[in-house]
Amino acid sequence: MSLFVGVDIGGMSIKAGVVDDSGRILYKDKCITDASKHYSAIVKDTFDLVEKVVKDAGYTMNDISGIGIGCPGTVNREKGIVNFAGNLNFVKVPFVDEMKKHTDKPTFIANDANCAALGETKFGSGKNFEDTILVTLGTGVGSGIIINNQIFDGRNGEGAEAGHICIQMNGEKCTCGRRGCWEAYASATALYRQTEEALKKYPDSTMHKYLKDDGEVSGRTPFLAYLEGDKGGVEVVNNYVKYISIGIITLVNIFRPQAVMIGGGVSNEGEYFIKMIEENVANKCFGGKHNSTPCVVKATLGNDAGIVGAATLAM
Amino acid sequence: MSLFVGVDIGGMSIKAGVVDDSGRILYKDKCITDASKHYSAIVKDTFDLVEKVVKDAGYTMNDISGIGIGCPGTVNREKGIVNFAGNLNFVKVPFVDEMKKHTDKPTFIANDANCAALGETKFGSGKNFEDTILVTLGTGVGSGIIINNQIFDGRNGEGAEAGHICIQMNGEKCTCGRRGCWEAYASATALYRQTEEALKKYPDSTMHKYLKDDGEVSGRTPFLAYLEGDKGGVEVVNNYVKYISIGIITLVNIFRPQAVMIGGGVSNEGEYFIKMIEENVANKCFGGKHNSTPCVVKATLGNDAGIVGAATLAM
Numbered sequence: 001m002s003l004f005v006g007v008d009i010g011g012m013s014i015k016a017g018v019v020d021d022s023g024r025i026l027y028k029d030k031c032i033t034d035a036s037k038h039y040s041a042i043v044k045d046t047f048d049l050v051e052k053v054v055k056d057a058g059y060t061m062n063d064i065s066g067i068g069i070g071c072p073g074t075v076n077r078e079k080g081i082v083n084f085a086g087n088l089n090f091v092k093v094p095f096v097d098e099m100k101k102h103t104d105k106p107t108f109i110a111n112d113a114n115c116a117a118l119g120e121t122k123f124g125s126g127k128n129f130e131d132t133i134l135v136t137l138g139t140g141v142g143s144g145i146i147i148n149n150q151i152f153d154g155r156n157g158e159g160a161e162a163g164h165i166c167i168q169m170n171g172e173k174c175t176c177g178r179r180g181c182w183e184a185y186a187s188a189t190a191l192y193r194q195t196e197e198a199l200k201k202y203p204d205s206t207m208h209k210y211l212k213d214d215g216e217v218s219g220r221t222p223f224l225a226y227l228e229g230d231k232g233g234v235e236v237v238n239n240y241v242k243y244i245s246i247g248i249i250t251l252v253n254i255f256r257p258q259a260v261m262i263g264g265g266v267s268n269e270g271e272y273f274i275k276m277i278e279e280n281v282a283n284k285c286f287g288g289k290h291n292s293t294p295c296v297v298k299a300t301l302g303n304d305a306g307i308v309g310a311a312t313l314a315m
Numbered sequence: 316m317s318l319f320v321g322v323d324i325g326g327m328s329i330k331a332g333v334v335d336d337s338g339r340i341l342y343k344d345k346c347i348t349d350a351s352k353h354y355s356a357i358v359k360d361t362f363d364l365v366e367k368v369v370k371d372a373g374y375t376m377n378d379i380s381g382i383g384i385g386c387p388g389t390v391n392r393e394k395g396i397v398n399f400a401g402n403l404n405f406v407k408v409p410f411v412d413e414m415k416k417h418t419d420k421p422t423f424i425a426n427d428a429n430c431a432a433l434g435e436t437k438f439g440s441g442k443n444f445e446d447t448i449l450v451t452l453g454t455g456v457g458s459g460i461i462i463n464n465q466i467f468d469g470r471n472g473e474g475a476e477a478g479h480i481c482i483q484m485n486g487e488k489c490t491c492g493r494r495g496c497w498e499a500y501a502s503a504t505a506l507y508r509q510t511e512e513a514l515k516k517y518p519d520s521t522m523h524k525y526l527k528d529d530g531e532v533s534g535r536t537p538f539l540a541y542l543e544g545d546k547g548g549v550e551v552v553n554n555y556v557k558y559i560s561i562g563i564i565t566l567v568n569i570f571r572p573q574a575v576m577i578g579g580g581v582s583n584e585g586e587y588f589i590k591m592i593e594e595n596v597a598n599k600c601f602g603g604k605h606n607s608t609p610c611v612v613k614a615t616l617g618n619d620a621g622i623v624g625a626a627t628l629a630m
């Protein structure tokens with residue numbers, strides 16, 4: 001059995017875990033991310049956390065075969081450089097070279113969403129496939145593209161930004177500054193907005209029953225109403241499925257993966273929701289019955305996908 | 316010097332040329348495509364044309380190192396099979412195996428748009444680059460994606476159908492049966508439609524001066540008016556540039572090529588038109604100044620790209 005450390009760097013916390021070669025996390029821990037620090041201090045924090053989880057898991061660094069790191073932003077995997085990561089104030093940070101000052105273990109880095117897709121494909125819902133796409137519906141729409149069991153992230157790692165496919169010219173505002181991006185329609189954030197709009201449009205909707213105690217919309221609000229056949233709920237859910245599917249169809253027309261894996265809190269809604277997306281995609285991909293259509297499945301690694309996927313980089 | 320034959324199969328005609336290893340066409344000829352025939356007869360016609368151009372060029376088949384074929388539709392390059400090509404009535408046609416009944420020369424086949432992109436990258440406007448995208452604005456929007464000097468066409472050759480990126484939900488009808496595809500906005504066909512609409516909207520537009528003798532719109536109609544500062548012409552051209560750019564931006568966000576090559580009759584409009592697209596793309600790609608932006612150039616091989624690109628398959 002070989003052991004690896006997977007690190008998932010986020011704007012709020014750095015998580016690390018000892019992962020075995022079957023993708024199992026043996027032990028994990030985290031520390032806060034202090035994005036105000038110079039990058040060399042953040043790399044040092046990362047290395048200290050790696051050492052800590054290895055020790056606390058009952059091993060020594062000699063037991064570790066390699067370290068994989070998932071980081072937000074644009075990452076040049078070949079050079080081990082983070083080109084740009086806004087929430088970490090990283091611009092052209094030579095992360096792997098900096099890690100080498102602390103350890104001689106083979107160290108790899110990739111974009112966090114791409115790491116998650118790799119982990120999910122190797123050890124999660126995509127393990128029977130080699131060509132997959134992971135779509136994570138959260139604050140934004142994250143995506144990771146796997147071709148032949150390897151990350152595809154475009155030239156110099158600057159591609160694979162599927163959340164910013166334009167699906168509606170002059171459409172909803174996106175956090176990237178443009179209008180009409182897939183993310184502005186298919187993220188969980190967008191679902192909240194769509195639900196709030198429907199609450200106003202349908203004052204008698206049963207969606208009003210399914211707000212949180214503080215009166216706020218939850219990710220389940222429209223789905224609970226949908227399942228009752230409520231008009232407002234049906235409209236929100238059907239449109240949301242359509243929005244998710246439109247971006248997936250573009251990706252299928254370009255990559256033709258075997259499976260599309262759906263992650264993020266919304267993906268827990270249930271098999272019926274995943275099947276709605278699958279049907280929508282199958283009906284509208286280019287070439288119809290003459291081409292293959294992907295299965296759509298729920299991602300299964302959940303929050304661990306980041307650590308497992310990062311560790312997979314080193315395997 | 317090695318010699319190759321490149322074949323460009325279309326719904327109307329089959330074209331073939333003897334091509335040297337610098338991408339020069341030494342001799343070419345064509346015959347009509349009879350799509351009512353069984354595929355084996357079409358393959359025989361193709362082989363007969365190959366033999367004819369070789370002989371008429373003053374060579375024998377012994378001088379030929381390989382044959383490359385570009386065919387419309389979905390082509391599985393690895394297996395040498397045309398999965399589906401509507402205008403040829405091809406469904407799962409084992410084209411390369413059928414060619415082997417006539418010749419023992421190494422024979423390769425790929426989608427025609429992908430061949431054109433390969434030829435254009437190896438010998439045309441993309442020759443200084445290894446990661447490129449060719450966008451051909453014609454009856455539809457053709458696209459070919461080249462990564463590391465090789466065709467990228469998705470799993471089993473069923474991908475890279477960029478013309479069917481949805482850029483407008485519930486938008487204009489597309490020939491594929493869906494609505495809002497890039498092709499329905501950025502093709503030359505779409506430009507004619509947009510020009511006709513603007514002629515009605517602006518009865519005083521100078522565009523009316525620039526119709527063909529039969530009163531029909533030409534590809535130049537809106538551009539000639541644009542260059543005079545005519546309101547209708549400016550509106551049509553600015554929108555058309557935006558439509559072209561939106562699909563390119565999606566492709567750049569996914570692939571991050573070094574160059575985007577624009578082909579088709581409209582691309583002859585002039586350097587100013589190409590520069591308008593380049594600026595639009597540079598301003599709106601994800602990551603802004605932190606990521607690289609591609610240059611946009613006019614494709615230079617023109618109608619020969621099909622034959623040259625097909626021959627390149629065999630090099």
